[in-house]
Amino acid sequence: MSAKITKKDLRAAVVNFSGNVGKSTIAKHLLMPRLGVNIIAIESINENEGGDPLALDQFKELQSHLLDAESAIVDIGASNIEGFFHQLVNYKRSHNDFDLFVVPVTSELKQQKDTIATVESLSTLGVPAKKIRIVFNKVDSTEDISRTFAPILAYAEDKKKCVADPAATVYQSDIFEDIKGLDMSIPDLLEHTEDELRAKVRAAEDPTEKQRLKDVLIATRIAESAHDNLESVFKVITK
Incomplete structure (x- = not known):
C-alpha cells in the first residue's frame, strides 16, 4: 500500500x-x-x-x-x-x-x-x-x-x-490524533498492507501488542484518504 x-x-x-x-x-x-x-x-x-x-x-x-x-x-x-x-x-x-x-x-x-x-x-x-x-x-x-x-x-x-x-x-480526519498514540507518520502507516497486518494480529500473543496492531490496521484505512487529501493540497499550493 x-x-x-x-x-x-x-x-x-x-x-x-x-x-x-x-x-x-x-x-x-x-x-x-x-x-x-x-x-x-x-x-x-x-x-x-x-x-x-x-x-x-x-x-x-x-x-x-x-x-x-x-x-x-x-x-x-x-x-x-x-x-x-x-x-x-x-x-x-x-x-x-x-x-x-x-x-x-x-x-x-x-x-x-x-x-x-x-x-x-x-x-x-x-x-x-x-x-x-x-x-x-x-x-x-x-x-x-x-x-x-x-x-x-x-x-x-x-x-x-x-x-x-x-x-x-x-x-x-481522526488520523491526526490516531498517529500521535501510534508514534507513526501517515507514510509509515501506508507502508503496511491490510493482509500483512491481519496476519500479524492473528499471530500476536501479547494482548497489548495485539491491540496495537489492530489500532495500526484501523489507522491505515483512514490514512489512505488523508494522504490523498494532503497530496492534492500540496500540488495546489505549489503549482
Missing part, C-alpha cells in the same frame, strides 16, 4: 497571527513528508510538537541556513509571530529566502480576520501574492467552502494579495 508522495525542493514558512489554526499539523503532515527535511520550530510554548527549536535571536543563523538550503520548513508559533515579522522588517529582503508562505486558516471568524492581517503584513513586506498560499484547515467534509470561508475568499479576490484556492482544503 506504499503511497506515492510528491517531492519538491521548497523553502516554506508556516505562519498566522492566530493560534489554533493547525500550523504544526500542516508543517508536520503536509510539508515534511514532501520536502524531506526536519521542521525548524520557532516556538516557545508548543515544545511537544517536535522539530528543531530556534529562538528569534538566532535569526541570523536562520537566514544563513535558508541561503544554503534547497528545502526547509519553518513553523512560526503564534507566541513568536510578531517577533518574527519584526525580524523580517529589520533584515530587509530576508523574506526572499522563502519560496512560499503557507497560511493555514480555520472557519472561526477571528481566525479568518487574523489570517487577513497576516497576509496584509506579508504583502507590506513585499511578498508577492503568488508566494502567499492560504490552506483551509480542519474543514468538515460537509461544509460549503465558499460560504464558510467567504471573508477570506472575498478578501483574496478583491485585494489580490494572496492565493486562496478552495481546492487547498485539508479535511478533518
Whole structure:
C-alpha cells in the first residue's frame, strides 16, 4: 500500500497571527513528508510538537541556513509571530529566502480576520501574492467552502494579495490524533498492507501488542484518504 508522495525542493514558512489554526499539523503532515527535511520550530510554548527549536535571536543563523538550503520548513508559533515579522522588517529582503508562505486558516471568524492581517503584513513586506498560499484547515467534509470561508475568499479576490484556492482544503480526519498514540507518520502507516497486518494480529500473543496492531490496521484505512487529501493540497499550493 506504499503511497506515492510528491517531492519538491521548497523553502516554506508556516505562519498566522492566530493560534489554533493547525500550523504544526500542516508543517508536520503536509510539508515534511514532501520536502524531506526536519521542521525548524520557532516556538516557545508548543515544545511537544517536535522539530528543531530556534529562538528569534538566532535569526541570523536562520537566514544563513535558508541561503544554503534547497528545502526547509519553518513553523512560526503564534507566541513568536510578531517577533518574527519584526525580524523580517529589520533584515530587509530576508523574506526572499522563502519560496512560499503557507497560511493555514480555520472557519472561526477571528481566525479568518487574523489570517487577513497576516497576509496584509506579508504583502507590506513585499511578498508577492503568488508566494502567499492560504490552506483551509480542519474543514468538515460537509461544509460549503465558499460560504464558510467567504471573508477570506472575498478578501483574496478583491485585494489580490494572496492565493486562496478552495481546492487547498485539508479535511478533518481522526488520523491526526490516531498517529500521535501510534508514534507513526501517515507514510509509515501506508507502508503496511491490510493482509500483512491481519496476519500479524492473528499471530500476536501479547494482548497489548495485539491491540496495537489492530489500532495500526484501523489507522491505515483512514490514512489512505488523508494522504490523498494532503497530496492534492500540496500540488495546489505549489503549482
